[in-house]
Amino acid sequence: MIYYQDDKITIYHGDCREIAPTLGRFDLLLTDPPYGIGEARGRNKTRSVLAVSKDYGDAAWDDATPDRWVLDMVRSYAKWQVLWGGNYYGLEAAKGWLVWDKDNGENDFADCELAWTNLETAVRKFKWKWQGMLQENMGRKEEREHPTQKPIELMKWCIGLTPEPKTILDPFAGSGTTGRAAKDLGLHCTMIEREERYCEIAAKRMAQEVLF
Numbered sequence: 001m002i003y004y005q006d007d008k009i010t011i012y013h014g015d016c017r018e019i020a021p022t023l024g025r026f027d028l029l030l031t032d033p034p035y036g037i038g039e040a041r042g043r044n045k046t047r048s049v050l051a052v053s054k055d056y057g058d059a060a061w062d063d064a065t066p067d068r069w070v071l072d073m074v075r076s077y078a079k080w081q082v083l084w085g086g087n088y089y090g091l092e093a094a095k096g097w098l099v100w101d102k103d104n105g106e107n108d109f110a111d112c113e114l115a116w117t118n119l120e121t122a123v124r125k126f127k128w129k130w131q132g133m134l135q136e137n138m139g140r141k142e143e144r145e146h147p148t149q150k151p152i153e154l155m156k157w158c159i160g161l162t163p164e165p166k167t168i169l170d171p172f173a174g175s176g177t178t179g180r181a182a183k184d185l186g187l188h189c190t191m192i193e194r195e196e197r198y199c200e201i202a203a204k205r206m207a208q209e210v211l212f
Contacts, residue, residue, distance in 0.1 A: 003196075004203035009179045009189050011206070013199045016171035016192040020074050023190060027165035029078035030158055032150055033172040035085040036065035039147045061195065062148070065089060066172075074171045080162045084150065086116020096121040098161070100154055103129040119161055126157045145201045146175040155181035176202025 003013040012019045034040075040062040065088055075081050082098065083089065096119035101112050109131075128151050135141050135151070142151060155178050159165060166187060170178035173191035175198055182189035183206060193199045 003199045012192045026078040026167045026169040029081040031170045032084040034062040084115045099125040101127040
């Protein structure tokens with residue numbers, strides 16, 4: 001079912017295995033599927049002496065990666081494809097890997113995250129601090145609503161590496177960062193999210209004014 005819609009963004013609440021085949025084709029698949037490492041489980045690790053991990057509750061959606069046929073299916077609907085966490089999925093060899101340097105400092109969280117792509121580019125790196133309450137742009141700080149939430153600027157960077165995308169698909173939408181980035185850039189984005197609480201968060205983010 002359509003949970004939210006405006007002139008640029010559509011959010012579906014449901015399972016991408018059922019919804020994605022009904023949507024047609026897109027220029028870009030930009031998504032961050034579950035990594036299967038339990039990030040949705042409640043934790044209390046300290047990122048630094050200043051920033052303690054936010055409690056996002058305890059859920060099972062990150063207990064396993066999506067089946068490979070699901071990833072292949074959603075990939076088939078877009079010419080260009082960017083999958084964050086691509087190192088967890090056993091995808092084919094690619095030259096255009098993306099690296100997000102989170103500038104984390106001294107803690108037990110990953111220094112970087114990787115995205116598999118089929119983009120015609122060499123490996124590229126984006127540096128953007130994302131350490132608990134410490135963020136790259138503290139003057140325009142983003143509210144963290146999801147345990148694996150990505151920065152808006154990271155998703156804008158991914159879109160900017162893609163040759164003239166007009167339509168974007170995110171079948172694992174989470175808190176809606178892909179859609180927020182697309183809307184800020186004046187592009188169309190369709191998102192699918194299975195958890196209703198994240199649909200609600202994403203819809204509120206989409207209803208905000210464009211955040212240039």
